[in-house]
Amino acid sequence: MTSPTTPGRAAPRSPIGGLVTLSAAQFLIALDFSVIFVALPSMGADLDLSASAVQWVVSAYSVFFAGFLVVGGRAADRIGARNMFIAALLLFGVASLAGGIAGDASLLLIARGAQGVAAAALQPSILALVNTTFAPGRERTRALAVWGTVGASGLAAGVVLGGLLTTVSWRWTFFVNLPFAIVCALAAPGLLPGRNDSRTSSPLNVLSAVLCTATVLVSVLGLTLAADVGWSDPLTLGSIAAAVVLLVLFVVRERGSAQPLVEPALRGTRTLLVGCGASALYMASVAGSEFYLVTLMLQGGRGFEPLAAGIAFLPLAVCITLGNIVAGRLVNTLGVGRTLPLAFAIGAVGLVLLAVSVHNHSYWLAILPGLIVSGLGHGMIYTSMFVGGTRDVADENQGVAGALMTTTQYAGGTFGVALLVIVLGTDPDDGTFLLAFLLAGAVALAGTVWSWLGFRAPAAQGGGAVKAPAGEPVAAGEEGRTA
Incomplete structure (x- = not known):
């Protein structure tokens, strides 16, 4: 990974246009993961899928995404981040088209797996391009904050959009990806920096x-x-x-x-390891597990139509965005070591609220309060865990570090959903939903303890850390980093 001043690299024509393009691609990754949830019941009924096959519609994407992320980062370093960005978008578009026209479970699951591989190639190239477009310090931190906000918002927006599209056909939850992929691929050559041919490339493992x-x-x-x-x-x-x-x-x-795949220096970076653990616990609780549980409860136990279920998630989407904004401010004042545990605790409270309200079938009195509280925690976790997890990583390793955190994030989500399937059984009722929400809340509580203990110690010396000039406050994302 190179800095924006590295010789031999073609500069982008418009950093702001590049950030918009990269943010749109990040939104696509998050959208594709969550847009499927609301469509699952319709998809299963139309294709006559078993409960296990329905789960694998979600897991096929996240498993291949998690598995190929690091090698996707290595490939981006070898052929150039922009080239990988464009190639991954093209694969994403083809896979989405195949999923939309699938007539049986086999093609559908192959398409979801291909989407996961494409996303695994796309995610590291986005991170690398952000770091090569924006200078280290405040400029890069602001760009990464936008990236984090868009990513977290995309997860929630996907559920809402999924409800709208499923009223027409679940197939549109695949077709909706095509405009994003095409526009981003066409915009990339003119807005994103080209490859630095002077750098050395390590072979793919x-x-x-x-x-x-x-x-x-x-x-x-x-x-x-x-x-x-x-x-x-x-x-x-x-x-x-x-x-x-x-x-x-x-x-x-x-x-x-x-x-x-993972350099020894990264394996020994404590804050990165803590950040990876936090990202796994985040996706297994207030992110992937909550979306899965609430979707099943609304459409299965409460009789919501797909559109109504999508609209029911709107307050969650708003609160996730608000949580990102709050986290950006709190990290500057409280530090990651306090902000992230607080965020996990808020998410756990929201999940417990959903658990204790399962016997009350009123959306406004039972479900909405839990969505609001957990949504705030969700947004706060997403931003602060990436700030803390990458704060002691040298600039040239930021792409791999981000890939590792995203790998554990989606792997955690996959394991979380699989465990919830065991808890819910084949015919979930209010009692099993109570246990499932409590389990997700316990995982979020574990995230509180994990992040409190992990980020409590001072940041490591060196490691590519950045120090603010004398008289200037340290930018968000550089909290606790010393030169």
């Missing part, structure tokens, strides 16, 4: 990427089988055992490789 993806895939398969046939079934036990073996092989491969 394909074997490590395959082992990483296989570990996540087989682990989720084991959890899915546990929900279908039980924990003692030979297929379940075999899948879990295979996941453990694959994990060991991945670790051995990384330790013995001259070109590991």
Whole structure:
């Protein structure tokens, strides 16, 4: 990764136009993950999908996304972030078209997996392009704040838009991606910086990427089988055992490789490791799990139509955006070590409110208060966890660090949904929804403890940290970083 002043790199014609393009692509990634949730019941009924197949419509995307993120970052370094950005958008468009015209479960799941691979190539290139377009310090911090806000808002907006589109057909939840992909790909050559040909490229470690993806895939398969046939079934036990073996092989491969996916310096960065753990707990609680549970409860237990369910998520979308704004201010005054635990605690309170209100079927009295509180926590977590997780990482490793955090984020969401399937069973009622929301709340509470203990210590010395000039306040995103 290079700074904006590195010789040999074509400068962007318009930094603001570039940021709009990159933000639109980030919105596409988040939108595609969440837009499916409201459409799941209609999709399952139309294609006669089993409960496990419906879960895999969500998991196929997030598993391949999580598995290929780091290798996507390496590929972007090798062929150029802008080239990877355009190629990933084209693949995203083709996969979305295939999903929209799918007539059976096989093509639908293949399309979702392809979308996940495309997103895994797209996400690191977005982060790399932000860092090469905007100078380190306040300028880059403001750009990353916009990126974080758009990403978090895209998750909520996807559920709302999914409700609107599903009233026409669930297929439009795939077709809606095409305009974003086409416009961003066409805008990229004129608005985004080109490749720096003077830098050296490290070879891709394909074997490590395959082992990483296989570990996540087989682990989720084991959890899915546990929900279908039980924990003692030979297929379940075999899948879990295979996941453990694959994990060991991945670790051995990384330790013995001259070109590991994750550099040793990053493995030893405490705040990055804490940030990765926080991102996994975030997606397993107030992000992916909450969307999944509320969608099922509204359309299954409360009889909401897809459009009504989407509109019901509007307050959540507004509160997520507000939470991002609040987090940006609090990080400057309280620091990440206090802001992130507070955000997780607020999210946990919102989930508990949803849990204790499941027997009251009034949206206004039972569901809305929990959505408002958890939405504030959701937005606050998203911004502050990336600020804290990358604050001690050198600029040249920011793309890989962001990929690692996003990998654990979506892997956490996949595991969270798989566990909830086990808790809810085949015929969920108010009692099982109560347990599921309490489980998600417990995970958010674990995030409170994890982030409080992890970010309580002072930031590491060095590591590419940035120090504000004398007399100037430290910018958001650089809190606690010392030169």
